Every structure is written in structure tokens, then in C-alpha cells.
Amino acid sequence: MKKLSSFSSVKFLTSSIATLAISLISSQSATAATIALGFTKLTGVTGGSPATTAVYRAEIPVLSFGEIASIVIKDISNGTGGTPGNVSGFDLDGIKLSYLAVDSAVAAKNISISDLVDVFDFTPTGTILTLGSQRPPTTPPLFGTTGGNVNNAVATLGNFDANSTTDPRRIFGFFSLGDNGQVEFKLKSPVFTNIPLYLYIGEVGDNGEVAVGEVIVSQPASPVPEPSGLAVLSLAGIYLAVRHCKKNKSQ
Structure with missing residues (x-):
């Protein structure tokens, strides 16, 4: 042999x-799931000066199978509403996450720091922007963005403080997604929901532009x-x- x-x-x-x-x-491979969110418009408006930011709230249900790893906001205005050019699409004033449910835009603006879930990273590392298109006349870049990233020194996404104007001397406090644009917020740490959680987003101008949201749920690797x-x-x-x-x- x-x-x-x-x-x-x-x-x-x-x-x-x-x-x-x-x-x-x-x-040991981890898996992920995506859950669509439905937004409800709160009463009144808030913001900077002029203050015409509409605030929308979505309830994130209790999740028994994983943790929230990121949140996605997508423009679905379909080229309607708002102003064209560099403020086309959904104009995001701010985004907040809280276990507290409020019913008005002013109350959402005034949620105390202790009632917020501090998981957002507004740097380019934690804020992944997919730019949408501009409606004519185009004037790149989209407002509140620099080099294809969100410029949070202008957008100030932690507050509902946008000046609802296109006056270049006063415009401030938000960024524009563009038509069909989207932004993904990669959370600084995963969030486990053992009780309902509430997501708030602000739309500058309250002028018909709309968005949808998703949460991406990560399921830890099995032992x-x-x-x-x-x-x-x-x-x-x-x-x-x-x-x-x-x-x-x-x-």
C-alpha cells in the first residue's frame, strides 16, 4: 500500500x-432586520426665527429580538412641496430620541437632556448621507452639506432651531436631503427597547415635504x-x- x-x-x-x-x-454570524416607522405630525410649529418647523413623532415598539443599531430618514416628497435649488427635498431641522411621548412641536423642542437618549454621532462617521437631486435652478451643494457630508456646524441636528428662510444672511440650523435623498444615523451604542421609544424629526417650513423612517435592528451573534x-x-x-x-x- x-x-x-x-x-x-x-x-x-x-x-x-x-x-x-x-x-x-x-x-457566529450576526443578522439584521429593518423596521419601517410611521410618523405622526404634532400640533403647532417651532424652530428659530422665523419658526415654522413641523415636528413628527414615530413610536419604536418594544423589540424582543435585537438592538437598534441605526436610524434612516428618507425623503419621499417626489419633487413636490418646499423650495427648489439647494433646499430641495426634506429639510431636516433636527432629530431626537426619547422615552418621553409629547404631543406638540414646542414640547418636542423643550424635551430635557435627561429625557433624551444620547446616541447620535453627527460627524461624517456617524451620519451617512446619500444626496438626493436638486430641482431647477440647481445651486450646489445642498444646504447644510459640505463635500457630500452633513455639516453639523450649520445643521445643528441636536436641536429644533432652524431659521425657516432662504435668505443667505439668515438661513441656518438644518440641512436638505434633496429629492429622494436619505441619511443614516449610526448610533454611538446600540439601543435596547424594553419600553416604547419615540423618535422626533423636524421639517423646516411645514410646506408639504415628507419623509419616512426606518430603524435597523442588529441581532447579536449567537454563542x-x-x-x-x-x-x-x-x-x-x-x-x-x-x-x-x-x-x-x-x-
């Missing part, structure tokens, strides 16, 4: 280790289970290969 060479044993050993690693990695059948075979292969190498050395 032809003996198995040492080179073949090494190849067999390497293949077995790789198979085992793939099996264990696959068993490593007992080795699968494939992993057991791989371990057996490693044992046989090592034993064969030792036998060759002793001969």
Missing part, C-alpha cells in the same frame, strides 16, 4: 483547520454552539494527520 506523504499530510491538516474555522465563523458535524470531521482529520506525521518520524 502506498504511504501518505508528509506533504499530503500537511495539506490535509491545513484543509481541516480552514474547514473548522469557516464552520465556527459561520455559526458558539457545540461543533457541528463538519467541524467534528475536521477535528478528526487534524488528529489523523498529526498521528500520521508522528508515525513517519518514528520509522
Whole structure:
């Protein structure tokens, strides 16, 4: 009978280790789910000067299968409402997350810091912007953006404080998504909802531009289970290969 060479044993050993690693990695893969949000318009308006920001609230239900990893806001104005040019699309004044439910725009603006969930990172790392288009006459870039990113020094997304005007001397406190644009807020830390959570967004001008929201729920990787059948075979292969190498050395 032809003996198995040492080179073949090494190849067999390497293949077995790789198979085992793939099996264990696959068993730990995390998954994600997307949940659509429905917004309700609150009473009144708020903002800076002029103050005409409409505030919308969405309830995020109790989640028993994961944690909120990010929040997405999408413009669905379909080219209608608002003003064209660099303020096309949904004009986002601010965004807040709280366990407190309020019913008016002014109350949403005045939610205390202690009642807010501090998870937003308004830097380009935590705020992923997909720019929408401008309606003619186009005057790039979209307001409140710089280099394709949200410029939070202008947008001030932590507050409902926008000056609802296109006067270049006074316009401030928001950014424009553009038609069909979207922004994803990657949270600084995942949020677990054991009680309902409320998301508030402000739309500058209260002029017919609309948006939808989504939360992306991450499901933590499952604990490593007992080795699968494939992993057991791989371990057996490693044992046989090592034993064969030792036998060759002793001969």
C-alpha cells in the first residue's frame, strides 16, 4: 500500500483547520432586520426665527429580538412641496430620541437632556448621507452639506432651531436631503427597547415635504454552539494527520 506523504499530510491538516474555522465563523454570524416607522405630525410649529418647523413623532415598539443599531430618514416628497435649488427635498431641522411621548412641536423642542437618549454621532462617521437631486435652478451643494457630508456646524441636528428662510444672511440650523435623498444615523451604542421609544424629526417650513423612517435592528451573534458535524470531521482529520506525521518520524 502506498504511504501518505508528509506533504499530503500537511495539506490535509491545513484543509481541516480552514474547514473548522469557516464552520465556527459561520455559526457566529450576526443578522439584521429593518423596521419601517410611521410618523405622526404634532400640533403647532417651532424652530428659530422665523419658526415654522413641523415636528413628527414615530413610536419604536418594544423589540424582543435585537438592538437598534441605526436610524434612516428618507425623503419621499417626489419633487413636490418646499423650495427648489439647494433646499430641495426634506429639510431636516433636527432629530431626537426619547422615552418621553409629547404631543406638540414646542414640547418636542423643550424635551430635557435627561429625557433624551444620547446616541447620535453627527460627524461624517456617524451620519451617512446619500444626496438626493436638486430641482431647477440647481445651486450646489445642498444646504447644510459640505463635500457630500452633513455639516453639523450649520445643521445643528441636536436641536429644533432652524431659521425657516432662504435668505443667505439668515438661513441656518438644518440641512436638505434633496429629492429622494436619505441619511443614516449610526448610533454611538446600540439601543435596547424594553419600553416604547419615540423618535422626533423636524421639517423646516411645514410646506408639504415628507419623509419616512426606518430603524435597523442588529441581532447579536449567537454563542458558539457545540461543533457541528463538519467541524467534528475536521477535528478528526487534524488528529489523523498529526498521528500520521508522528508515525513517519518514528520509522
